[in-house]
Amino acid sequence: MFWKKSKNRKSFKCSKCGEVHDQLPALAFLTPDYYGYLNDEDKKNIAEISDDFCVIKHPEQTDRFIRTTMTLQIIDACEDLDYGIWVSVSEKTFDEYKTDFKNNIEGKTYFGRICNEIPEYRESTLGLHVNVVTKSNGIRPEIIPHESGHELIKDWEKGITISEAERRVQNMMNNVG
Numbered sequence: 001m002f003w004k005k006s007k008n009r010k011s012f013k014c015s016k017c018g019e020v021h022d023q024l025p026a027l028a029f030l031t032p033d034y035y036g037y038l039n040d041e042d043k044k045n046i047a048e049i050s051d052d053f054c055v056i057k058h059p060e061q062t063d064r065f066i067r068t069t070m071t072l073q074i075i076d077a078c079e080d081l082d083y084g085i086w087v088s089v090s091e092k093t094f095d096e097y098k099t100d101f102k103n104n105i106e107g108k109t110y111f112g113r114i115c116n117e118i119p120e121y122r123e124s125t126l127g128l129h130v131n132v133v134t135k136s137n138g139i140r141p142e143i144i145p146h147e148s149g150h151e152l153i154k155d156w157e158k159g160i161t162i163s164e165a166e167r168r169v170q171n172m173m174n175n176v177g
């Protein structure tokens with residue numbers, strides 16, 4: 001697992017109920033899984049990665065990835081569960097997104113594919129089709145999944161329980177390197 005180390009939980013005053021809650025830490029993947037699969041030499045020689053962009057230059061093709069967020073609503077609590085997920089995009093999308101990145105352009109939609117395996121799902125989450133919608137104020141773009149029968153997409157549509165969210169957070173904590 002390649003989770004990013006999460007910071008301590010922050011509290012926030014809830015706009016829904018007025019109470020103070022502890023925020024769930026984001027479940028953020030450090031890299032696209034395809035970067036994680038590379039050996040150390042290839043990581044050095046054919047890949048470039050930053051907090052928001054990753055490029056892998058294979059002899060036959062170049063793969064491009066951007067960091068996005070995906071939010072699962074929680075049915076029985078006020079918090080949401082946020083994932084930090086890498087999405088592969090076309091060269092055109094990558095170049096345009098990168099050019100606009102500093103300009104905070106909101107509401108642009110790009111097509112991409114999820115490039116992280118979320119461990120809670122029996123069926124692979126790699127390659128799921130999504131739209132990526134840009135946000136202003138330096139907020140990472142948000143995933144809007146395409147309709148599908150995948151459990152992740154059902155969870156995105158319907159939400160998950162707080163106990164399931166806590167279980168996923170605990171699972172991540174146990175797997176942080």
Ligand SMILES: [Zn+2]
Nearest residue numbers: 014016017078
């Ligand atoms: Zn609340």
